Amino acid sequence: RHIPRIAIDPTDHNVLYAGVLGNIYKPTTDRGVYKSTDGGKTWRKTLFANNQAGVVDLLIDPTNPRILYASTWRVQRTPYSLSSGGEGSALWKSTDRGETWTEISQNKGFPEGILGIIGVTVSPVNNQRVWAIIENKDQGGLYRSDDGGESWNQVNSERKLRQRAWYYTRVYADTKDVDVVYVLNVRYHKSTDGGKTFDTYNAPHGDHHDLWIAPEDPQRLIIGDDGGAQVTYDGGETWSTYYNQPTSQFYRVTTDNHFPYRIYAAQQDNSTVRIPHRTDGRSISEDDWERTAGGESAHIAIDPENNDIVYGGSYDGYLTRVNHKRGTVRAINVWPDNPMGHGAEGMKYRFQWNFPIIFSKHNPDRLYTFSQHVHVTENEGQSWDIISPDLTRNDPEKLKSSGGPITQDNTSVEYYCTIFAAQESPLKEGLLWVGSDDGLIHVTQDGGKSWTNVTPKGMPEWMMINSIEPSAFDEGTCYVAGTKYKTGDFAPYLYKTTDYGKSWTKITNGINSEHFTRVLREDPKQKGLLYAGTETGMYISLDDGKNWTPFQLNLPIVPITDLAVKDNNLIVATQGRSLWVLDDLTLIHQLYDAPKSKNWIYKPKDSYRMRGGSRSGSKTEGTNHPNGVITYFNLANLQDDDTVTLTYFDKKGDTIQSFSSSNKKDKKLQAKKGLNQFVWDMSYDGAERLPGMILWWASLDGPTATPG
Known part of the structure; x- marks a missing residue:
């Protein structure tokens, strides 16, 4: 499931190598180095360490x-532990284009x-280094060989180069200077003396x-980190921004009752954010984002009566x-503890990395949060x-220090x-x-x-x-999304009850057997309409979960959290x-009643007069909600000579x-057989433009339709 490295033979682009780490949650035999000689159509395995050790680094001299080098890493994770190191962790070298491999981590x-x-890494200046x-x-530390891996010397053991080793441990040789080498960690480190000393x-x-x-130019670098990618042309003196890339990894998402409503979410290794779902400009830009409560792993809860008061979590409870209007922040931890670095054994309250926070849907003063208890x-x-009480299994064998x-x-x-969900x-x-x-x-019902x-x-x-969804239509109905990927099981698990949990039905028909499920939501306006997010799409x-169909549209194939x-x-x-938004579910709501065999116009959702518009095609800004009345119509039997008219x-x-x-031009209606969308900007006809007419500080646009 994890492929950290792909290498391409520079002399033959049909020769490829894949370094496969494999499934880190259970032993498997699909790990190792794979080689293709036909551009990736077929593969064969040429290096295998064992069923718990896969390839984590791979490069061509x-x-x-x-000549190739590969490192294998014995790593296994469970929901409650991470184990890094052991039999199978090794460094390997091939001198025959990856056909056979020799372990060089036993060398002097x-x-x-x-x-x-x-x-x-290997120096391009001297491949013996x-x-x-x-x-x-x-x-542990940085080692160097000057004879192609036959013998080694430790050149640096500084902790800054190797802290949290499982999360980092990358080294890169400069392309022009044999003594320059980089090591990546929380920050990046550069040596100009062969690795003996490093500047940070x-x-x-x-x-x-x-x-x-x-x-050809080692002053030009691209670095990849938890924020995205940045480019430098001057050896790191200056870097490009990462704010122009839609690469955020979000944990949870929620909204408030502001108009237009705002979206709240927490980004891995970054801040929490709140963002208007539409603006009065032409797009949703970086200027429209702002930080809010909590940290990178947060659930977020918004005061239902004052949306400028926001509650957010982070790791360790x-x-x-945050009061946005006053600009104040106050810590309200349930328990004054900082367990960072300690295992779960003996903890008074076990707050997970991504613990829930919710407001009551009936009492705007009641805020819940969750450890092993409900607070x-x-x-x-x-x-x-x-x-x-403790609402978990509380298994002491699974409450130990990880690592x-x-x-x-x-x-x-x-x-x-x-x-984990409430x-x-x-x-x-x-x-x-x-x-x-x-x-x-x-x-609990009381x-x-x-x-x-x-x-x-x-x-x-x-x-x-991973998610719980009580129904908005029936008191005893609730939907649950579960996952077992952390035990190596990638099957989808969705369940539904209609009797307060006395009995449950599994509802996964139609979902791919390896698309494990993270979230299920019920549409609050259409009974039986459900949405599910999986590791591999939407x-x-x-029909209330009896059958599922992919709902990808233009959404990338990506984990839905x-x-x-x-x-x-x-x-x-x-x-x-x-973050992505499907701007109009009205069409889907009306699919239940709309005939598919004849022409049909769907009732538009309520529209609002406001400034702003939608500029498409930007690679660095979000697309605004269409500004106007979004109208859908289906043309079942359109002929080439038919005229289609849409009147408001x-x-x-x-x-x-x-x-x-x-x-022609402004009054043109684009129509095709099947489903069509048209956005009317809510304006009347404008004034007639006379030949040669010039207007200063005036417009010929027609008035905007009044509400109602």
Whole structure:
């Protein structure tokens, strides 16, 4: 499932190599180096370490395409641990274009004992000079060989080069200077003396994972990090921005009640943001984004009565209240603790990296947050009450420090046995559903006085409950999206109950068997209309989950992490391709009643008079909501000589505007067989323009239609 490196033979573009790390959540035999000689049509495996160790780095000697280097890494993850290092972690060399491989990590000078992740690079100036940055408990650091890997010397052991080794561990040789080498980490480090000493530099973002150095000009570099990609033409003195790339990795998404409504979401290794879904300009630009409460891993909750007061979480139970109008920020953590670096054992409250925060749908003063317990406040976080027992499995074997056998790593990502999803029914106050990351579902119908375990019979154990959706149409109905990808199971899991959890039905028919599910949302205006986000795109159901069909349209094939429905819009949060909005669900709402065999016009959704428009084609700005009345019509039997006319009337039945396929220019209606969309800008006819007429500070545009 993970392919960290692809290399192309510079002398034959049909020869390709793929370094396959594989499934890090279970042992598999599909790891290793794969080679293709027909441009990727067919592949064969030429290097295999073992079923837990895959390839994490791979490169072709820039001076001799017969020589390749590869590093294999033994790594395994579970929902509650990460293990980096062990049998299978090694450095390899091939001298016959990847046909056979020799391990060179047993050679003289290489670290002894357990090896972890290894990064490797070769100098294009002298291909006998090879660097390797190595995770090792006692002898880790940067190593150099000056004889093509036959022998090694440690040249640097500074911790700044190898902290959190599993997350970084990349090294790159300069393309013109044999003594210049780069190591990537939180910041990036550069050596000009063969790796003995390093200076530390900042690019516009942090957490660096990849670097490209131009072969002919080492002053030109591209760095890849958790913010995107940045370019320098002066060796790092200045860098381009990363704000011009839609590459954000969002965790969760929600909206407020402002007009126009604003979208709130948290970005991996970045800030939380709030963004208007439409502006009075021609696009949605960087100027329209602003920071809000919480940190990179946050759930966000907006005060339903004052949308300028926002609550956001972050890892380790960090929780903040932001007042945008006053510009104030206040920490309102449930418990004054900073467990960073410690395992989950013995913790008073286990707050997951991505713990939920929600407002009651009935009491605007009631704010919930969730550890292994349900916490509630009605005084803006000044004090918290617990209204539940531990609603998880609380398995002590899964509440230990994560990491090893070389490096421990505890950031709350692996904190387990926590409540991971929760929501209150929009129909009944105190009807609260919660799901845990270890596979339990509980419900209370009395505001937390009593709880019932309603976990579906037959649902696989230890499933992460990733989203819960109480129905807006029936009090006893609730939908659940679960996932087991962290145990190596990529199947979709969606469930529905209509009797408060007494019985459940699995509803995944039509979803690809390897598109594991992250989120399910019900359309609040159309009963039975459901949306599902998976690791590999979107699905829609028109029959309450009995059947699903792909709903991709122009959305990239990308993990869907969360969905929200607001004002007939569907907002999609993705992991790697930013935020997307489907601007008009009205058409889908009316599919139930519209005949497909004849011409049909769909009733437009309510439209608003406001400034702004939509400029398409920008690569660096978001597309605005269409400004006008969005009209859909279906032409079932259109002939080439048919004329199609679309007319808008006022309440009295008088014509405001009419457009026809036979007209020219401004009054032209583009029409084709099948579904059509037209946006009317809500204007009347303008004044007649006379030959030679010039108007200063005036317009010939017609007036805009009045509301109603």
